[in-house]
Amino acid sequence: MNLPCLLPTTVVGSFPCVKGTGLSSLLDPYKKAVQFAVAEQLRAGVDIISDGQVRSDMVQAFVSKLPGISDKTVLGKIGTADKPITGGDTKYALTKAKYVKGILTGPCTLAYALHIATPIYRNKEEVVIDLAHALHTEAKYLAEVGVTIIQVDEPILSTGAISVETAQEALGIIFAGILTPSCIHTCGMLGEIADSWTKLPVDILDFEYAVSPDNLSVLAKHDLRGKKIGCGCVKSSDPNVESVEEIETRIYACMDAFGAENILIDPDCGLRMHTPETAFGKLAGMCTATKNVRAGLGK
Numbered sequence: 001m002n003l004p005c006l007l008p009t010t011v012v013g014s015f016p017c018v019k020g021t022g023l024s025s026l027l028d029p030y031k032k033a034v035q036f037a038v039a040e041q042l043r044a045g046v047d048i049i050s051d052g053q054v055r056s057d058m059v060q061a062f063v064s065k066l067p068g069i070s071d072k073t074v075l076g077k078i079g080t081a082d083k084p085i086t087g088g089d090t091k092y093a094l095t096k097a098k099y100v101k102g103i104l105t106g107p108c109t110l111a112y113a114l115h116i117a118t119p120i121y122r123n124k125e126e127v128v129i130d131l132a133h134a135l136h137t138e139a140k141y142l143a144e145v146g147v148t149i150i151q152v153d154e155p156i157l158s159t160g161a162i163s164v165e166t167a168q169e170a171l172g173i174i175f176a177g178i179l180t181p182s183c184i185h186t187c188g189m190l191g192e193i194a195d196s197w198t199k200l201p202v203d204i205l206d207f208e209y210a211v212s213p214d215n216l217s218v219l220a221k222h223d224l225r226g227k228k229i230g231c232g233c234v235k236s237s238d239p240n241v242e243s244v245e246e247i248e249t250r251i252y253a254c255m256d257a258f259g260a261e262n263i264l265i266d267p268d269c270g271l272r273m274h275t276p277e278t279a280f281g282k283l284a285g286m287c288t289a290t291k292n293v294r295a296g297l298g299k
Helices: 031-044 087-096 107-112 124-145 155-159 164-174 214-220 244-258 276-296
Strands: 101-105 149-153 182-186 204-208 228-234 263-267
Touching (some): 031 087, 087 124, 107 124, 107 155, 124 164, 204 263, 214 244, 228 244, 228 276, 263 276
Parallel strands (some): 149 182, 182 204, 204 228, 228 263
């Protein structure tokens, strides 16, 4: 896995949306937001950035582009988007940074948010599988443009609403034939699903630690089979910017559990609900804390 450094910092999800104004924004009011999100991640010192996920909420951004779905209702056979969904924004991020993470909302989370109004699908598990085929096309595109990691967001898994076994089948479809390192992010408490979640067919398991510290001890008990671990060391749900020292303490705890060579450092989840200043402060604090820890290791 070609990562930029020891303890690479990255992001999990969205950044605050700062839309453009004036004539230049008429054609694409989100272009400025993408540019701002990318620039702020780089200014904070993030090693593996994203496009910021600023265009819509994590569900609507994908389902609004897929045939067979209208206004979060499944009306027919779900198909593949006629053009890449995240392509333009991800390609822009790649013009500004060597290391970029492509992010997809997972098919389980998408399916849970949808209403089925067609006899084509008997249940949401069947919807998951067709969504996975649609996302496979998007994942192939992200691999082709050269992202460093492809992450699938599945926050719904920690609730038990859709089984991890269904997610396992879906991930196999999404990443079939793709060599780019794969990642799954799940927030919430993982105790009930840890046995199956840690066996998912991905290269990186990313979890919420800062606000759910019990996850660390739960996952540390499992054989992770050589997978890398994405450790959420910043509280996305807290409006306050943690101290660098507090974040360092979390990083050291993750290192003790998994080894410095096996972990990536990121926030618990996306930062979209914060002000741009707070989001930047959280990322900058995370990056400073990580640099301090690296320095302590002589790296």
